[in-house]
Amino acid sequence: MTTPDATRTPNFIRTIIEEDLKTNKYGGRVHTRFPPEPNGYLHIGHAKSLWLNSVLAQDYGGLCNLRFDDTNPSKEEREYVESIKEDVRWLGFDWEDREFYASDYFDQLYEYALRLIKKGKAYVDDLSAEEIREYRGTLTKPGRESPHRNRSVEENLDLFERMRRGEFENGSRVLRAKIDMAASNLNMRDPVMYRILHAEHHRSGNTWCIYPTYDFTHGQSDSIERITHSLCTLEFEDHRPLYDWYIAELGIYHSQQIEFARLNLSYTVMSKRMLLELVEGGYVSGWDDPRMPTISGLRRRGYTPESIRDFCERIGLAKKESMVDIALLEHCLREDLNKRAPRVMAVLRPLKVVLTNYPENKVEELDALNNPEDPGMGTRKVPFSRVLYIEQDDFREDPPKKFYRLAPGREVRLRYAYFITCVDVVKDERTGEILELHCTYDPETRGGDSPDGRKVRATLHWVSSAHSLHADVRLYEHLLTAPNPAVGEEGDFKSYLNPNSLQTLTACRVEPSLQSAAPGSRYQFERLGYFYVDHGDSSPEKLVFNRTATLRDTWARIQKAGEAPSGKVHKREKPREAIEPIGEEITIEDFSKLDLRVGVIREAGPVEGAKKLVRLMVDIGEGRLRQIFAGISSAYPEPEKLIGKKTIVVANLKPRKMSFGISEGMVLSAGDLDRLCITAFDGDPLPGDKVS
Numbered sequence: 142m143t144t145p146d147a148t149r150t151p152n153f154i155r156t157i158i159e160e161d162l163k164t165n166k167y168g169g170r171v172h173t174r175f176p177p178e179p180n181g182y183l184h185i186g187h188a189k190s191l192w193l194n195s196v197l198a199q200d201y202g203g204l205c206n207l208r209f210d211d212t213n214p215s216k217e218e219r220e221y222v223e224s225i226k227e228d229v230r231w232l233g234f235d236w237e238d239r240e241f242y243a244s245d246y247f248d249q250l251y252e253y254a255l256r257l258i259k260k261g262k263a264y265v266d267d268l269s270a271e272e273i274r275e276y277r278g279t280l281t282k283p284g285r286e287s288p289h290r291n292r293s294v295e296e297n298l299d300l301f302e303r304m305r306r307g308e309f310e311n312g313s314r315v316l317r318a319k320i321d322m323a324a325s326n327l328n329m330r331d332p333v334m335y336r337i338l339h340a341e342h343h344r345s346g347n348t349w350c351i352y353p354t355y356d357f358t359h360g361q362s363d364s365i366e367r368i369t370h371s372l373c374t375l376e377f378e379d380h381r382p383l384y385d386w387y388i389a390e391l392g393i394y395h396s397q398q399i400e401f402a403r404l405n406l407s408y409t410v411m412s413k414r415m416l417l418e419l420v421e422g423g424y425v426s427g428w429d430d431p432r433m434p435t436i437s438g439l440r441r442r443g444y445t446p447e448s449i450r451d452f453c454e455r456i457g458l459a460k461k462e463s464m465v466d467i468a469l470l471e472h473c474l475r476e477d478l479n480k481r482a483p484r485v486m487a488v489l490r491p492l493k494v495v496l497t498n499y500p501e502n503k504v505e506e507l508d509a510l511n512n513p514e515d516p517g518m519g520t521r522k523v524p525f526s527r528v529l530y531i532e533q534d535d536f537r538e539d540p541p542k543k544f545y546r547l548a549p550g551r552e553v554r555l556r557y558a559y560f561i562t563c564v565d566v567v568k569d570e571r572t573g574e575i576l577e578l579h580c581t582y583d584p585e586t587r588g589g590d591s592p593d594g595r596k597v598r599a600t601l602h603w604v605s606s607a608h609s610l611h612a613d614v615r616l617y618e619h620l621l622t623a624p625n626p627a628v629g630e631e632g633d634f635k636s637y638l639n640p641n642s643l644q645t646l647t648a649c650r651v652e653p654s655l656q657s658a659a660p661g662s663r664y665q666f667e668r669l670g671y672f673y674v675d676h677g678d679s680s681p682e683k684l685v686f687n688r689t690a691t692l693r694d695t696w697a698r699i700q701k702a703g704e705a706p707s708g709k710v711h712k713r714e715k716p717r718e719a720i721e722p723i724g725e726e727i728t729i730e731d732f733s734k735l736d737l738r739v740g741v742i743r744e745a746g747p748v749e750g751a752k753k754l755v756r757l758m759v760d761i762g763e764g765r766l767r768q769i770f771a772g773i774s775s776a777y778p779e780p781e782k783l784i785g786k787k788t789i790v791v792a793n794l795k796p797r798k799m800s801f802g803i804s805e806g807m808v809l810s811a812g813d814l815d816r817l818c819i820t821a822f823d824g825d826p827l828p829g830d831k832v833s
């Protein structure tokens with residue numbers, strides 16, 4: 142997918158491959174595969190797997206196959222195969238002639254099954270699915286052997302052949318491996334290899350009425366394709382002994398399975414079952430709804446393949462389940478589009494502005510930069526006239542403090558154009574609604590600077606009323622409101638559906654250069670974000686844009702605050718909301734204003750209803766104890782042990798009212814989200830001593 146790159150971050154799979162190359166384990170070969178099951182559309186988690194498999198193959202001069210794991214006839218459809226191919230291609234992976242299907246191995250798998258029966262390693266069982274489950278036992282209780290376990294080889298061969306010929310009903314018999322009903326690994330308790338399913342398969346049609354299970358297929362498919370390193374997600378770790386057992390009993394080529402942690406992304410779900418539920422329940426418009434974490438959804442949202450690949454590289458590879466902040470994905474997108482997306486002006490919620498001193502029929506063509514990041518992208522002309530639109534948000538009749546945009550009597554700059562001053566607000570007499578603004582412009586400021594050096598504090602985007610085009614714009618928010626909706630305690634993840642995840646604005650105006658905007662192209666609307674010309678619904682007659690991302694980079698802010706330096710949000714933790722900066726950054730002078738005191742912890746205990754907090758009563762030499770709620774319980778599960786400890790307290794904070802009481806200060810602590818400890822002293826400072 143990308144060119145080999147020596148600067149790639151090392152990871153444990155690379156280490157294994159490099160070791161195997163050194164010892165010549167596979168004759169110097171590296172052969173991986175991406176094995177989607179065609180029972181849904183690909184999502185961003187699959188992109189990670191695809192990226193990993195293909196980049197490893199490429200970097201080590203190997204090959205990567207595309208294999209459809211299509212063993213289940215009832216759930217798989219051609220539509221899914223086609224969508225997967227389209228997505229894989231779009232992501233930039235070329236599988237050349239290596240497009241394989243597990244269903245192409247049905248003959249071979251059947252022959253493998255016969256081999257195991259003949260070896261006395263597989264048997265036909267007449268127990269029902271329910272009974273098999275019951276006989277299997279549990280983690281603490283060994284399983285029981287089926288009464289049919291000791292059938293003769295001849296009887297098994299006969300029954301299995303008749304299963305294949307279609308003599309039996311669905312579910313009446315299965316073929317099972319004969320391994321060990323007392324094995325501690327439940328996967329080894331005589332797993333099912335074949336089941337009867339009178340169903341048509343999207344490729345093999347009605348040739349078969351018995352189908353191999355995924356577990357009896359996957360390892361052998363790898364073997365048949367002579368895959369060297371078979372990468373899969375952690376949930377298959379417990380299946381590895383079974384795959385190895387099949388390979389060893391059959392005496393066939395052995396592929397090395399290596400597990401890695403699946404990608405979880407905050408504010409979304411990543412299971413095909415759940416995504417299908419959203420599609421079938423009509424909660425989204427389809428698999429390619431721009432709010433979906435599917436590749437087709439991300440594409441329709443306006444994501445680029447480059448930004449997705451960059452994201453895959455940056456999240457790295459882990460052996461432990463973790464949650465990645467969706468803000469990182471957006472950050473990768475912004476970085477990419479910032480370089481490439483042409484800038485244009487669009488007004489989403491128009492407010493009419495009449496320039497009372499501008500001639501009625503005059504139109505000026507002003508020069509605007511296509512991309513300040515890349516002068517090579519040139520300039521374009523934007524028409525300017527007496528009647529304009531600006532954003533409703535950019536005007537306040539009664540501006541609050543720190544609102545620097547337009548207000549009565551105030552002067553602002555119109556991007557690439559002139560300074561204007563608001564002289565009158567025209568309202569609907571009945572409703573009080575603002576209908577239009579009357580402004581004057583200063584002809585001396587054309588291009589955006591005043592010859593007398595006068596400054597304005599805001600620059601607004603605008604469009605000319607007569608020249609602008611109508612457009613629909615769709616704004617998106619996270620589909621789900623919980624950072625980790627899939628494990629929500631409230632049960633159904635759909636209870637977290639965000640009612641505001643889609644907002645369609647239908648009165649938008651965009652500059653005329655967008656007349657020729659091709660579906661599938663991307664723009665930055667100045668000050669508003671990145672927008673994608675919807676490839677499904679946009680036409681020259683009716684422009685439709687999807688907002689891909691706002692300009693506000695939550696991720697950059699999280700990084701700056703040092704909260705998640707590696708690109709990960711820690712295990713199942715709620716990613717923190719980015720906080721709007723209140724003003725300038727904290728300076729050293731600000732920091733010196735903090736009153737830091739030595740505090741001695743006199744009481745410490747848990748807080749009812751707030752698992753993360755510890756309630757401390759701290760002596761800072763004031764003749765009374767201060768109550769402080771500190772989010773340190775993960776580091777101090779037994780808070781009593783803190784009693785008597787000396788720590789640093791920030792003593793001059795405004796008391797904070799929390800639902801369980803007032804918190805009068807903060808305890809300084811250090812660490813990351815995993816490990817944390819409060820500051821402590823060894824010497825003999827007294828409570829209330831100043832810390833400098």
Ligand code: ATP
Nearest residue numbers: 176177178186187189190373374403404411412413
């Ligand atoms: P789901 O559980 O949503 O149905 P799956 O794992 O069954 O997903 P497959 O089509 O079997 O989906 O997946 C194809 C490949 O992509 C497999 O190798 C799988 O391990 C990998 N994969 C699936 N989901 C993720 C994820 N979230 N992160 C990384 N890899 C993934």
Ligand code: MG
Nearest residue numbers: 176177178210
């Ligand atoms: Mg799977």
